[in-house]
Amino acid sequence: MATQHSKTAARLMISPAVILLFLWMIVPLSMTLYFSFLRYNLLMPGMESFTGWDNYYYFLTDPAFSAALTNTILLVVGVLVITVVGGVLLALLLDQPFWGQGIVRVLVIAPFFVMPTVSALVWKNMFMNPVNGMFAHIARGLGLQPFDFLSQAPLASIIGIVAWQWLPFATLILLTALQSLDREQMEAAEMDGASALDRFLHITVPHLTRAITVVVLIQTIFLLGVFAEILVTTNGGPGTASTNITYLVYAQSLLNYDVGGGSAGGIVAVVLANIVAIFLMRMIGKNLDA
Amino acid sequence: MGKITLRNVQKRFGEAVVIPSLDLDIEDGEFVVFVGPSGCGKSTLLRLIAGLEDVSDGQIMIDGRDATEMPPAKRGLAMVFQSYALYPHMTVKKNIAFPLRMAKMEPQEIERRVSNAAKILNLTNYLDRRPGQLSGGQRQRVAIGRAIVREPAAFLFDEPLSNLDAALRVNMRLEITELHQSLETTMIYVTHDQVEAMTMADKIVVLNAGRIEQVGSPLTLYRNPANLFVAGFIGSPKMNLIEGPEAAKHGATTIGIRPEHIDLSRETGAWQGEVGVSEHLGSDTFLHVHVAGMPTLTVRTGGEFGVHHGDRVWLTPQADKIHRFGADGKAL
Amino acid sequence: MSRRTSASRTLIVTLAAWTIAFLIFFPILWTVLMSFKSEGDAIKAPFAMLFSDWTLQSYADVQERSNYARHFMNSVVISLGSTLVALVIAIPAAWAMAFVPGRRTKDVLMWMLSTKMMPAVGVLIPLYLIFRDTGLLDTRIGLVIVLTLINLPIVVWMLYTYFKEIPGEILEAARMDGATLGSEILYILTPMAVPGIASTLLLNVILAWNEAFWTLQLTTSRAAPLTQFIASYSSPEGLFYAKLSAASTMAIAPILILGWFSQKQLVRGLTFGAVK
Ligand SMILES: Nc1ncnc2c1ncn2[C@@H]1O[C@H](COP(=O)(O)OP(=O)(O)OP(=O)(O)O)[C@@H](O)[C@H]1O
Ligand SMILES: [Mg+2]
Numbered sequence: 001m002a003t004q005h006s007k008t009a010a011r012l013m014i015s016p017a018v019i020l021l022f023l024w025m026i027v028p029l030s031m032t033l034y035f036s037f038l039r040y041n042l043l044m045p046g047m048e049s050f051t052g053w054d055n056y057y058y059f060l061t062d063p064a065f066s067a068a069l070t071n072t073i074l075l076v077v078g079v080l081v082i083t084v085v086g087g088v089l090l091a092l093l094l095d096q097p098f099w100g101q102g103i104v105r106v107l108v109i110a111p112f113f114v115m116p117t118v119s120a121l122v123w124k125n126m127f128m129n130p131v132n133g134m135f136a137h138i139a140r141g142l143g144l145q146p147f148d149f150l151s152q153a154p155l156a157s158i159i160g161i162v163a164w165q166w167l168p169f170a171t172l173i174l175l176t177a178l179q180s181l182d183r184e185q186m187e188a189a190e191m192d193g194a195s196a197l198d199r200f201l202h203i204t205v206p207h208l209t210r211a212i213t214v215v216v217l218i219q220t221i222f223l224l225g226v227f228a229e230i231l232v233t234t235n236g237g238p239g240t241a242s243t244n245i246t247y248l249v250y251a252q253s254l255l256n257y258d259v260g261g262g263s264a265g266g267i268v269a270v271v272l273a274n275i276v277a278i279f280l281m282r283m284i285g286k287n288l289d290a
Numbered sequence: 291m292g293k294i295t296l297r298n299v300q301k302r303f304g305e306a307v308v309i310p311s312l313d314l315d316i317e318d319g320e321f322v323v324f325v326g327p328s329g330c331g332k333s334t335l336l337r338l339i340a341g342l343e344d345v346s347d348g349q350i351m352i353d354g355r356d357a358t359e360m361p362p363a364k365r366g367l368a369m370v371f372q373s374y375a376l377y378p379h380m381t382v383k384k385n386i387a388f389p390l391r392m393a394k395m396e397p398q399e400i401e402r403r404v405s406n407a408a409k410i411l412n413l414t415n416y417l418d419r420r421p422g423q424l425s426g427g428q429r430q431r432v433a434i435g436r437a438i439v440r441e442p443a444a445f446l447f448d449e450p451l452s453n454l455d456a457a458l459r460v461n462m463r464l465e466i467t468e469l470h471q472s473l474e475t476t477m478i479y480v481t482h483d484q485v486e487a488m489t490m491a492d493k494i495v496v497l498n499a500g501r502i503e504q505v506g507s508p509l510t511l512y513r514n515p516a517n518l519f520v521a522g523f524i525g526s527p528k529m530n531l532i533e534g535p536e537a538a539k540h541g542a543t544t545i546g547i548r549p550e551h552i553d554l555s556r557e558t559g560a561w562q563g564e565v566g567v568s569e570h571l572g573s574d575t576f577l578h579v580h581v582a583g584m585p586t587l588t589v590r591t592g593g594e595f596g597v598h599h600g601d602r603v604w605l606t607p608q609a610d611k612i613h614r615f616g617a618d619g620k621a622l
Numbered sequence: 623m624s625r626r627t628s629a630s631r632t633l634i635v636t637l638a639a640w641t642i643a644f645l646i647f648f649p650i651l652w653t654v655l656m657s658f659k660s661e662g663d664a665i666k667a668p669f670a671m672l673f674s675d676w677t678l679q680s681y682a683d684v685q686e687r688s689n690y691a692r693h694f695m696n697s698v699v700i701s702l703g704s705t706l707v708a709l710v711i712a713i714p715a716a717w718a719m720a721f722v723p724g725r726r727t728k729d730v731l732m733w734m735l736s737t738k739m740m741p742a743v744g745v746l747i748p749l750y751l752i753f754r755d756t757g758l759l760d761t762r763i764g765l766v767i768v769l770t771l772i773n774l775p776i777v778v779w780m781l782y783t784y785f786k787e788i789p790g791e792i793l794e795a796a797r798m799d800g801a802t803l804g805s806e807i808l809y810i811l812t813p814m815a816v817p818g819i820a821s822t823l824l825l826n827v828i829l830a831w832n833e834a835f836w837t838l839q840l841t842t843s844r845a846a847p848l849t850q851f852i853a854s855y856s857s858p859e860g861l862f863y864a865k866l867s868a869a870s871t872m873a874i875a876p877i878l879i880l881g882w883f884s885q886k887q888l889v890r891g892l893t894f895g896a897v898k
Binding site for chain 1: 635636643647715732737738740742747803828831852855873881892
């Protein structure tokens with residue numbers, strides 16, 4: 001299948017995709033890099049000047065940055081823990097025979113298809129609102145003081161909302177992986193005298209490891225970029241209590257019009273993401289080879 | 291017309307040399323079979339001729355024209371793949387018509403040729419089915435139909451029957467042979483089935499590690515194998531090869547004697563041995579006999595020859611059927 | 623395992639599964655129910671709300687207030703448009719990678735995937751400025767371009783895994799039959815890969831429909847898709863629960879239905895073929 005003709009053709013066919021993605025990576029990124037060394041405010045056009053590392057200095061020493069970094073890590077790790085643990089348990093449950101499997105599957109997967117702005121607003125207003133939300137109604141019904149989720153525990157609330165969106169994804173993938181588990185292998189292990197627990201630990205868990213890796217990888221890509229949920233619920237507040245890096249850069253550049261500072265933040269975000277990415281690519285690279 | 295000439299053809303995949311250098315002439319109308327052990331480069335050679343792979347060096351001529359640089363479509367050859375490679379989303383009719391459509395032929399002419407091919411191949415009743423709804427043999431016939439409508443200069447077959455069951459294989463073997471006799475088009479056929487090679491070929495090309503060991507008619511290869519490799523490869527069960535003093539008696543490093551050329555007796559003969567395994571096939575019996583100072587010898591005898599494990603028997607090779615090979619493995 | 627399952631165990635599993643499924647689905651269900659209530663009833667306690675009168679008023683209000691239809695059309699054009707453009711670019715690329723793999727094919731695939739990991743904020747400002755200066759801000763074209771590029775790696779990956787399952791011999795047969803590269807892709811590969819291409823299309827329409835970074839940053843009104851339209855409800859104005867519910871229901875209903883159809887392929891698509 002590899003003649004000179006077809007190799008030339010292949011190079012030609014692949015180049016639009018490669019070139020476009022390359023431009024998409026390199027052009028804006030180098031502009032961001034350039035801006036990050038400028039004093040550049042959108043409210044003062046024409047006043048740009050070179051400032052060296054100042055923007056980085058201000059961005060990194062800003063207490064908001066360390067807060068945002070912590071929040072980003074908490075958000076990603078929190079959602080990962082909830083969805084992976086919940087997903088494994090749920091997948092194990094749904095893998096048993098029961099009545100109405102099709103419908104249950106459809107119900108469980110549904111939140112994944114809800115657009116982020118909708119799920120955030122629904123949770124914010126219909127459930128977490130301290131006056132009219134369902135939780136407040138329930139609390140009052142029990143004679144308790146309603147809890148104002150988004151101002152008392154903004155980050156935890158957002159973690160909850162995002163976890164609700166991604167739990168179905170983890171469940172679905174882990175369930176699919178479970179169902180592809182070779183039944184004969186299980187039966188062979190049973191013949192060899194392995195107990196139910198042994199079978200779970202030595203067959204099911206290793207089999208799920210690959211799927212969990214994939215879930216972690218993909219969710220991390222999306223969770224590092226969580227934005228809409230914060231924008232429509234807390235606007236990053238109160239203070240910086242629910243600001244993540246993505247939101248911080250957005251606020252810096254498009255709310256404060258500080259292009260230089262925002263760009264420095266953008267570059268910092270890229271560097272951080274790359275550190276995570278290298279780690280993750282190793283993981284998936286190994287898994288996809290297998 | 292379908293005269294194909296390979297001159298100094300070489301093929302490397304990166305570092306790996308699959309075909310070191312090969313010359314071969316295939317005459318118009320010939321039925322040529324490539325045989326050889328798995329991985330020896332049969333498919334690669336066929337794909338080089340087809341144009342699905344580039345040669346690393348050398349020249350391929352088709353009907354006197356240099357085809358080395360031509361894309362497959364331009365070479366005027368048709369190929370039948372081991373997996374049939376039918377287009378699963380098209381009906382049988384569309385499958386067979388596809389090459390003609392690609393050649394921008396008139397619809398009436400396409401219609402005529404397709405129904406003609408369907409008639410030859412007994413596919414007329416299946417024209418509106420899809421490949422998924424056909425049996426293995428029918429699929430194979432569709433693949434052949436797709437090849438013959440183009441009236442190619444030559445047909446290339448890569449182990450076309452290996453996915454069929456034994457009975458069907460015998461049938462298809464006959465059909466392809468008949469097809470060759472009626473079309474009189476060059477056919478190049480890759481197989482590792484002895485019987486196919488012996489029964490179908492005008493000319494067999496024995497390949498080993500990308501080199502041609504011998505080219506010749508089936509009987510030539512059977513009677514006069516040029517070297518140890520061909521001797522061991524052609525014929526079933528394999529020829530017995532004996533080294534040492536017994537070979538030296540015949541002035542050779544190795545002598546070969548086919549199982550069917552050893553006479554068997556309970557009383558007397560050249561070598562005495564003890565019967566190991568005996569395989570009764572009904573028409574024939576193959577005995578594996580242990581003789582001191584020799585490898586286990588395979589002997590063919592009639593179906594009714596009653597022997598048991600451990601019996602003593604005498605073996606006598608037919609003197610005029612002994613093949614002698616020198617130290618370099620070549621026939622003397 | 624099924625041989626030992628007793629009816630009582632099945633019953634317990636059924637109860638547990640249905641309860642959990644109901645809880646997970648509940649916010650969506652509640653939103654849909656609330657959308658058929660009046661604003662006054664929507665803020666009542668759960669039971670009072672459930673048993674109040676039903677009305678379609680909120681749907682009428684939403685349409686009147688903010689022209690739902692236009693945002694819906696924007697979402698359709700942007701998600702479908704970006705997916706189709708991505709497919710046109712990705713099919714040839716995936717063909718090349720699946721059928722003429724080279725030494726670097728795997729690296730290219732991994733590199734494409736890695737572009738997905740670049741945080742959007744890293745390129746937010748330049749893109750915003752470029753869009754502002756070229757008049758692409760708040761246009762459908764602009765969003766189609768961005769979402770095409772965002773989803774291109776996933777589209778290439780998905781198609782690649784589907785194409786890999788098609789035996790190369792069939793394409794070689796087409797080549798022997800005199801097909802040009804164009805005919806080979808158009809008449810043989812594409813029809814054979816229809817199921818794979820369809821699920822790629824479906825999944826990417828869903829992803830583009832729900833994309834909520836660029837759609838929020840690069841549109842304000844004219845080209846605003848449903849994500850932006852819903853976000854406009856984030857600052858409360860009087861009683862608005864029923865209207866928010868109605869708008870939300872309309873925004874998620876189409877994609878929920880598409881999504882249910884595609885759940886099987888979803889796993890494969892989102893895991894780049896690593897889980898099937
Ligand atoms: N695309 C390729 N890249 C690298 N090596 C290859 C490639 N194709 C074939 N080879 C190598 O070339 C040698 C010959 O392969 P080929 O398929 O021609 O063998 P074959 O004689 O047809 O074997 P079989 O009887 O099993 O079909 C093998 O060692 C194979 O590994
Ligand atoms: Mg082969």
